[in-house]
Amino acid sequence: MTKKLPKDQIEKNFSPIDPLMTKAEAKVESNRCLFCYDAPCTRACPTHIDVPSFIRKIATDNLKGAARVIFDANPIGSTCARVCPVEALCEGACVEKTLVEKPIEIGRLQRYATEHVTTSGKHIFEAGEPNGMSVAIVGSGPAGLSCATYLARLGYKVTIYEKKPLAGGLDTYGMAEYKMTQKDSLAEVALVESLGVEIVVNTAVAAEETGDRRPETGIGTWSASDGHRGSQESEIRNQDGDAAQSSVLGPQSSSAPHHSSLITHHSEDAQYSALSTQHFVSFEDLCERADAVFLGIGLGDTNDLNIPGEDLEGVIDALSFIERVKTRDWESAPLADTVAVIGAGNTAIDAVTQAKRLGAKKVMMVYRRGREHISAYDYEYDLAKKDGIEFVWHASPVGIEGNGRVEALRCRRNDGSDEEYTIPCGMVIKAIGQQKQGAFFGSIGLETDEKGRVKIDINRMTSRENVFAGGDCVNGGKEAVDASQAGKLAAMAIHEKLTGETVSFAGAGGLLRISRREEREDTD
Amino acid sequence: MADLTTNFAGIPSPNPFWLASAPPTNMGSMVERAFDAGWGGAVWKTLGEPIRNVSSRLAAIDHGAQRMIGLNNIELITDRPLDVNLKEIYDCKKKYPKNALVVSLMVESNREAWHEIVKQAEGAGADGLELNFGCPHGMSERGMGAAMGQVPEYTCMVTEWVKEVATVPVIVKLTPNVTDINYPAEAAVKGGADALSLINTINSVMGVDLDSMVPHPNVNGKAAHGGYCGPAVKPIALNMVSELARNEKVNIPISGIGGISTWQDAAEFLLLGAGNVQVCTAVMHYGYRIVEDLIDGLNNYLDEKGIASVSEIVGRSVPRVTDWGNLDLNYEVVARIDHSKCVQCNLCHIACEDGAHQCIDLVKQDDGRVFPVVDEEECVGCNLCYLVCPAPDCISMVRIDDGKEPVSWRELNG
Numbered sequence: 001m002t003k004k005l006p007k008d009q010i011e012k013n014f015s016p017i018d019p020l021m022t023k024a025e026a027k028v029e030s031n032r033c034l035f036c037y038d039a040p041c042t043r044a045c046p047t048h049i050d051v052p053s054f055i056r057k058i059a060t061d062n063l064k065g066a067a068r069v070i071f072d073a074n075p076i077g078s079t080c081a082r083v084c085p086v087e088a089l090c091e092g093a094c095v096e097k098t099l100v101e102k103p104i105e106i107g108r109l110q111r112y113a114t115e116h117v118t119t120s121g122k123h124i125f126e127a128g129e130p131n132g133m134s135v136a137i138v139g140s141g142p143a144g145l146s147c148a149t150y151l152a153r154l155g156y157k158v159t160i161y162e163k164k165p166l167a168g169g170l171d172t173y174g175m176a177e178y179k180m181t182q183k184d185s186l187a188e189v190a191l192v193e194s195l196g197v198e199i200v201v202n203t204a205v206a207a208e209e210t211g212d213r214r215p216e217t218g219i220g221t222w223s224a225s226d227g228h229r230g231s232q233e234s235e236i237r238n239q240d241g242d243a244a245q246s247s248v249l250g251p252q253s254s255s256a257p258h259h260s261s262l263i264t265h266h267s268e269d270a271q272y273s274a275l276s277t278q279h280f281v282s283f284e285d286l287c288e289r290a291d292a293v294f295l296g297i298g299l300g301d302t303n304d305l306n307i308p309g310e311d312l313e314g315v316i317d318a319l320s321f322i323e324r325v326k327t328r329d330w331e332s333a334p335l336a337d338t339v340a341v342i343g344a345g346n347t348a349i350d351a352v353t354q355a356k357r358l359g360a361k362k363v364m365m366v367y368r369r370g371r372e373h374i375s376a377y378d379y380e381y382d383l384a385k386k387d388g389i390e391f392v393w394h395a396s397p398v399g400i401e402g403n404g405r406v407e408a409l410r411c412r413r414n415d416g417s418d419e420e421y422t423i424p425c426g427m428v429i430k431a432i433g434q435q436k437q438g439a440f441f442g443s444i445g446l447e448t449d450e451k452g453r454v455k456i457d458i459n460r461m462t463s464r465e466n467v468f469a470g471g472d473c474v475n476g477g478k479e480a481v482d483a484s485q486a487g488k489l490a491a492m493a494i495h496e497k498l499t500g501e502t503v504s505f506a507g508a509g510g511l512l513r514i515s516r517r518e519e520r521e522d523t524d
Numbered sequence: 525m526a527d528l529t530t531n532f533a534g535i536p537s538p539n540p541f542w543l544a545s546a547p548p549t550n551m552g553s554m555v556e557r558a559f560d561a562g563w564g565g566a567v568w569k570t571l572g573e574p575i576r577n578v579s580s581r582l583a584a585i586d587h588g589a590q591r592m593i594g595l596n597n598i599e600l601i602t603d604r605p606l607d608v609n610l611k612e613i614y615d616c617k618k619k620y621p622k623n624a625l626v627v628s629l630m631v632e633s634n635r636e637a638w639h640e641i642v643k644q645a646e647g648a649g650a651d652g653l654e655l656n657f658g659c660p661h662g663m664s665e666r667g668m669g670a671a672m673g674q675v676p677e678y679t680c681m682v683t684e685w686v687k688e689v690a691t692v693p694v695i696v697k698l699t700p701n702v703t704d705i706n707y708p709a710e711a712a713v714k715g716g717a718d719a720l721s722l723i724n725t726i727n728s729v730m731g732v733d734l735d736s737m738v739p740h741p742n743v744n745g746k747a748a749h750g751g752y753c754g755p756a757v758k759p760i761a762l763n764m765v766s767e768l769a770r771n772e773k774v775n776i777p778i779s780g781i782g783g784i785s786t787w788q789d790a791a792e793f794l795l796l797g798a799g800n801v802q803v804c805t806a807v808m809h810y811g812y813r814i815v816e817d818l819i820d821g822l823n824n825y826l827d828e829k830g831i832a833s834v835s836e837i838v839g840r841s842v843p844r845v846t847d848w849g850n851l852d853l854n855y856e857v858v859a860r861i862d863h864s865k866c867v868q869c870n871l872c873h874i875a876c877e878d879g880a881h882q883c884i885d886l887v888k889q890d891d892g893r894v895f896p897v898v899d900e901e902e903c904v905g906c907n908l909c910y911l912v913c914p915a916p917d918c919i920s921m922v923r924i925d926d927g928k929e930p931v932s933w934r935e936l937n938g
Contacts, residue, residue, distance in 0.1 A: 028589045031588035031589035031590075035871070036868075036870055037869070037870040037874035038870050038874075038886065039869070040868055095868065095869045095914070098867040098868075099915060
């Protein structure tokens, strides 16, 4: 058993990497903003939050107004304030960066403003006058929450189906704990719920009705949330069967006119529980009952290495590892003295830093190519360096060795020598990207592209009438902020399709139709 | 090392930096610490019949994160017994013979009262007297301070009373709370003043507490207007100083007061005709220690300009101040934007668009980037873009010389 760091040290290691600004800091920093016109930061933000506007409101101590500007353009503005790669987006474009190499701390200011609302219970938006129409949303990650918010503001009855016990998708299950906690994510989910959006958790959407409503076939091939991880899913399913809980939840019926029989997740008292019962609802049902469906289901399981030894104990995928860390049950989080993380993206960084912060003595990032090719942002790489992570470049894993448990990772040197060598380690974390959801989309009859991403037309609709999609499942995997924007634009598209009326929300500009720019940027 | 010594209306001082009559010159121990810090002179907090003050007394205006760009005060003249002040003045002057020690005075409109206080101040060793005709709050309600400075006849009369007995130079401190500063200034000159000092503080209400809805500063639920000072009042003071410097009837030295915080501020006052300067708010904000950079900065400026003595810059910019009607209507400048230095904040564009003459467009360049571009045909040369631009040397105002002879409005209209 690997000895972890003392609890208070771990708590310290996982405390927010960027602490909440004090009032004094916010005052100085907000007053540093030049209040640019047609500001580069706003242009750089995928949701086009009017950054100078909210910063000016912070400067005038109008925090509710500042939060409104943020959430108006981005319903997950609190999440984005913590996890956005601001160096590559708003802060990277900041004029103060050009002038004095010190951009305004937009991310931290945004958190300062949004926290004022998420922690005070202040109301910013109201649900629209009910228009008699309903939309079913699959997945409660960034795309789903965003789409739900705008539709609720327009007066739609919105129900989100979430297969996990908690809502929020990757916001809740996939963000490095030192950037954002589950509590932070759920506070934001509560804002969405305050608009009357119903979030039905522990409920997956399956291709079609099956007798026992637990189709073994549907499960492994797709997920109902941005944050799905296969292994976790199995645990939940296998432990299903608590009779008392089942009776409370009531029988599942495809003919049920409303979703009231399903458990509704209330974020404020939610507890992570692996014992939650998994329910299923058929996609055809949703299409029948709702006027439109939005799919924000994210990506699937972590890709396999397809090398011998992958099933050894001690091999885990990065997202499952992060999800375990996020329970803050430090004792039971998997760990070894020596940890090898395979991959060099931002998720790999999240894995190495968190393994180290739990107490692993030696943590390595193993990558098949060199430093210059890594996909992690520079500041993420710097963070790993600061945490004392070792980097093993030009190493392709060819096998995992061990007797029941991981003992070493065998790699081939990619320097032309093809020399093989072993790296002793007690744990291997796979962080080589997630699978696309092609199989699921195929099972519900939606067209996908050659990479398994669901295809949407210029009006953001899939190949099936009134079924829309957005976020990672469409773009192949980008930032939460991109998914949020996709959810917003989909809500506008849905409204136009159902009513013939064109609406626009903050930061949407004339972007309703898919732009060439969006297509061009789609490099996955 | 330039010569910073001054001789203001016959009062010698090691440098042109005096503390104005205000809280920082309230008592002997304070003035002595100020002299130790390097202040050339000090004008003692106004002597008179001791008064009772209120609590609270001060309020400030901030700008963004910058604290106290303006301050207002409802504190009155000294609340200490006259004999205590006189004794401390005597001791201080004895201890600091080379520093200028001027005593500010304010008594009721009574010839004997003025004669008495003048004699007492001189007896304590004052190098000069400053007549407080400017205090705009409290004392003015009792017929003193600004109540004297706002009526030229009173200004003249009381100055005459003082001059009847004074043997040291008499400086008359003017209030800016008048429509034309020339009238009280000329009255003081007529009354025999040896010098003028200005500006005293400006009538002001600093703001309102948005929770209690009581204006600042709150005195048990009520507020009264106070005297406004600090960096924000500097331009008003500069105007009044330069007006008097241009007034041929005002041929006596001027001590410049109003928002001076830096050596640059001081140099500007000197250039516009002030023979020395008095400082208060900056000291109330940061302490006596600021005098070190006032001296150092002014000295370096003079050295770099090759000017041997501070007295050489006094009034040097006065000939550059004129009436609008004398300005050259044919002089033309336009804005030029150096795109290599532009940070694309677009403030020049929006300022020109909404606040000026709509001649800066955002234009997509060949490389796809969008930059502000000046339409020089439309540009009136107003300076606004240049003023809002945060990037050093990015916007310059360039002269367009079409060879036309200068012509002013006055010349055109006879």
